[in-house]
Amino acid sequence: MEPIPNDIRLSGPLKPMRFEVDIEDCIVHGEIPRSLNGGFYRVGPTLKHIPRDGALGFPAMDGMVQAMIFENGKATFRNRWVRTPKFLAEEKAGEAIFQFEDNWPDWRGMCIGEVVRDARTSGIQQGNAGVNVVPFGNREILALCEQGLPPIALDPITLETKGLVPWARQCGRGLVNPPCPEGGTFTAHPKWDAGTGELYGWSFWDREPYLTLHFVRTDGTVRSRVVEDAPHYANLHDAWLTEDFVVMPFQPFVNTLDRIKQGYGFPVLGWEPERPIQLAIIPRDLEGGIRWVTADFGPEYVMHTMSANTVGDQLILDGPIFDKAPFPFEQDLSPGEDFVPFGAGVTGRWTVDLAYGTCKSERLDDRPVEFPKVDERFYGKGYETGFMTGGNDLWSLTTVIKRNVKTGSEERYQVERDQPIAIFEPTFAPRHADAPEGDGYLIVPVSRFAENCSEYLIFDTQGIDAGPIATIELPVQIGWTPHGHYMELN
Numbered sequence: 102m103e104p105i106p107n108d109i110r111l112s113g114p115l116k117p118m119r120f121e122v123d124i125e126d127c128i129v130h131g132e133i134p135r136s137l138n139g140g141f142y143r144v145g146p147t148l149k150h151i152p153r154d155g156a157l158g159f160p161a162m163d164g165m166v167q168a169m170i171f172e173n174g175k176a177t178f179r180n181r182w183v184r185t186p187k188f189l190a191e192e193k194a195g196e197a198i199f200q201f202e203d204n205w206p207d208w209r210g211m212c213i214g215e216v217v218r219d220a221r222t223s224g225i226q227q228g229n230a231g232v233n234v235v236p237f238g239n240r241e242i243l244a245l246c247e248q249g250l251p252p253i254a255l256d257p258i259t260l261e262t263k264g265l266v267p268w269a270r271q272c273g274r275g276l277v278n279p280p281c282p283e284g285g286t287f288t289a290h291p292k293w294d295a296g297t298g299e300l301y302g303w304s305f306w307d308r309e310p311y312l313t314l315h316f317v318r319t320d321g322t323v324r325s326r327v328v329e330d331a332p333h334y335a336n337l338h339d340a341w342l343t344e345d346f347v348v349m350p351f352q353p354f355v356n357t358l359d360r361i362k363q364g365y366g367f368p369v370l371g372w373e374p375e376r377p378i379q380l381a382i383i384p385r386d387l388e389g390g391i392r393w394v395t396a397d398f399g400p401e402y403v404m405h406t407m408s409a410n411t412v413g414d415q416l417i418l419d420g421p422i423f424d425k426a427p428f429p430f431e432q433d434l435s436p437g438e439d440f441v442p443f444g445a446g447v448t449g450r451w452t453v454d455l456a457y458g459t460c461k462s463e464r465l466d467d468r469p470v471e472f473p474k475v476d477e478r479f480y481g482k483g484y485e486t487g488f489m490t491g492g493n494d495l496w497s498l499t500t501v502i503k504r505n506v507k508t509g510s511e512e513r514y515q516v517e518r519d520q521p522i523a524i525f526e527p528t529f530a531p532r533h534a535d536a537p538e539g540d541g542y543l544i545v546p547v548s549r550f551a552e553n554c555s556e557y558l559i560f561d562t563q564g565i566d567a568g569p570i571a572t573i574e575l576p577v578q579i580g581w582t583p584h585g586h587y588m589e590l591n
């Protein structure tokens with residue numbers, strides 16, 4: 102394996118973990134609750150082969166899933182590359198074979214454009230399954246990447262790649278031209294109903310009709326609906342699930358193939374603040390009309406949603422609010438400049454009044470936070486407890502936060518070590534199957550990247566500020582992952 106290039110995108114907490122390990126019966130300080138029987142799965146972009154032309158956009162890398170599996174008070178860490186069609190083709194070739202239209206040498210080279218096809222890549226999907234991993238049904242986790250690939254199923258114990266989901270052909274197209282009948286896409290942030298297991302997802306692209314909904318039952322049947330009257334294209338990264346609706350935010354953040362066609366010099370991502378924010382309020386039964394509400398406020402950005410409550414005619418939509426999406430835009434940097442995502446959001450709330458068709462925005466704090474998480478058993482059912490991580494910016498989050506979204510009260514715990522650290526997105530695990538909403542554990546991965554090792558911290562959600570009840574040692578630096586979730590394995 103070639104050594105990785107010296108690049109800010111591969112340094113510090115972003116240094117990729119380029120090997121597979123099984124660490125059984127990890128060293129634990131404190132006690133792992135014996136009722137915790139399940140896996141915390143995370144996935145992220147990881148560099149296997151150095152991409153052609155040296156392009157280092159995350160989508161040019163390969164997804165790697167990392168699991169911490171709990172059973173009877175013991176913990177096993179395991180990680181595996183996701184054997185995507187791209188990964189398998191490059192393993193067979195022994196080198197990177199994919200070249201992207203936007204294979205540019207700096208942050209403009211996001212590698213989200215079309216593949217420049219040749220005989221070796223003909224018909225092979227480009228997606229890396231490296232953005233999120235979610236539970237689906239009883240015995241499967243799905244690795245997701247939003248663009249370039251439908252969900253790919255993995256075994257939750259061995260992490261063996263089982264293959265693209267059987268319903269892959271029913272996923273709508275994304276930004277790039279599908280190279281094969283299974284070449285559709287599926288969001289990286291589906292929501293799900295814990296009772297029925299139904300997955301609420303979608304696919305989007307930069308041409309009309311922009312958005313197609315895909316609601317998937319655990320037997321693999323898919324209900325789809327094209328949203329014919331979307332006002333404009335937007336990057337539809339996340340959404341809210343309420344009792345009655347899926348709420349999709351059309352915000353001024355765009356990434357289009359037309360931008361890539363402009364060539365090197367213009368970022369592939371665009372911030373277009375003249376576009377009003379519009380919310381699509383979509384009935385969960387997919388039968389009724391879709392209602393559009395235009396926000397009563399200027400440009401801002403919610404990258405990740407926390408969850409939602411319904412009070413009478415009001416839809417209360419929570420999530421960190423950014424002034425502007427934290428990505429490189431042509432307004433902000435010149436060709437060749439390094440880019441590190443700037444800032445973070447603050448605890449925020451959009452409230453839609455369905456009676457009046459209005460939407461207002463509130464900022465409830467001024468402290469930077471990201472990676473909102475909840476007790477996912479209560480997706481679409483209303484909630485009180487949210488979790489976030491805080492810090493100066495996206496790359497230095499070190500504070501664990503539990504927030505009562507109804508009262509605004511918070512508990513916090515600052516993770517401190519002698520050397521620099523970074524917290525990756527935590528996950529919630531219930532104390533037991535029937536525990537009340539928010540009652541259980543928060544599991545927090547900590548990269549001690551300066552010391553080439555890592556920890557997982559387990560907090561009791563009834564006392565976050567008391568510190569972790571267990572600390573699991575890992576003798577390796579875990580790779581950066583944007584997202585992950587917990588799945589019961591009983």
Ligand SMILES: [Fe+2]
Pocket residue numbers: 289290338405583584
């Ligand atoms: Fe995300």
